[in-house]
Amino acid sequence: MELLTGQTPFGVAGEDTGYLFNLDLPNNRDAIGFGNAAFSVAIIDRDIANRIIKANHYSRRVYSASTLHLGVFIGVEMVGVLQYGFAMNPASADSVVAGTGMSEYLELNRMWLSDAAPRNSESKALAFSIRLIRRIRPPVKWIQSFADQRCGLFGTVYQAAGFTFHGEHLGIFWELDGDFYHNSLVTNSKSKGPRAQTIRAGLDRATRHKLRQFRYLRFLKPRFAKGCRYPVLPFPKPDYGVSVD
Template identity: 55%
Template sequence: MRRPTSETPDYIRGSNGVWGFGCRNFYVAAIPRADACRMVIANHYSRRIVNNSYVHLGVFLDGQRVGVLQFGYSMNAMHAGKVVANTGPTEHLELNRMWLDDAAPRNSESRALSYAMKYLKRACPSVRWVQSFADERCGRLGVVYQAANFLFLGSHLTAFYTLDGETYHSMLLTAHRKAGQRGEYLRANLNRAERHRLRQFRYVFFLKPSARRDLRMRPRPYPKPPGDGATAPAPPPASGR
């Protein structure tokens, strides 16, 4: 793949299809899975990859890779129809991991997201919509998704556990087959783990505008931090709804 030469954002094409989207000084482009995983493990706050990711995009600034985005199946892929009706197993993606170097200019995250959505429209034509979550642990309420024109669909409480300096999702307690050694370790040491209930903010972007007709959740005003002209949404009841 050659680096784009135009100042006008456009698709980056290779010998066998679309490779990315962007312009000469800033673009996203497909990279090998191994490279993406190394970047996530080395730099993402979780230090962990999501094994079912299958779309891997590097973020490039002046030809140098300064970030990574990984998309794949959602954690609860079978429940996707509760968010957008009539969704088949290959018709939605979840942004599993995103990291950009602090050296990237202001607004680079939302710009990378916007370019990634344009890439997915061409590279993954069966995908109708993309979902991502902003984690309360990061304290930013999903401002990068707001800047990239994602819809906000509300928040829910999720239980997390901290144990020996690592964070574990509560699903590891019940998903015995898929949880692997991490789940086994959490269950064996649950008496030492500290439980937290944190909000996750759900955002959705429609690659196919017609799919919005099937949206089953009501879009809501963007959450804002206290003191920013609005009040952050109150935590939902214990049911998470």
């Protein structure tokens, strides 16, 4: 598609920030993005998102239960990907916020932005993606994400994007040949895939890690926070001298 002046890869936007639409479907008012000609997020194909995450995300892994795949664009250049979907236990939402159904929450499963993106692009991309989610997924009451200890900074990006902090837990991971495997692949008898087979076969060579996982929530309307089962806590401060292995 030929790009017009002031056009993002998916729709026309002026200096003001707003929803983006498919120009090939002029009568269709289903938003596919949010932003402007300088910076935007927009829905992209799952396969494209997965390839980018596999190549660039620290985990080198995608999550099969992701249902919303967004590209982050500076002008017409894609510089990042966000993938939203279900939690590891899709039906666990009620244990976080009382009364939440499976269609009423999203978890940020993966996020990667290029180092070439300007400072604060991560929090801006999060904010824009939330504006889009409000419109295209109206049942969603809240969004959850976890900051992994391996990333450092303990969730600074979420703090800047209006998320609240709700505590931490220790996750057990196994490191084998430079790759990390969640402990559930070892302990869950229902896990039959190639990764489960790999870590079980190599468990005697693997290194066990306890990694801190920091829970962040973003309530799309304040009243939804009343049902949260985890209190809001002060933001954690990085302490790189602490090891829990």
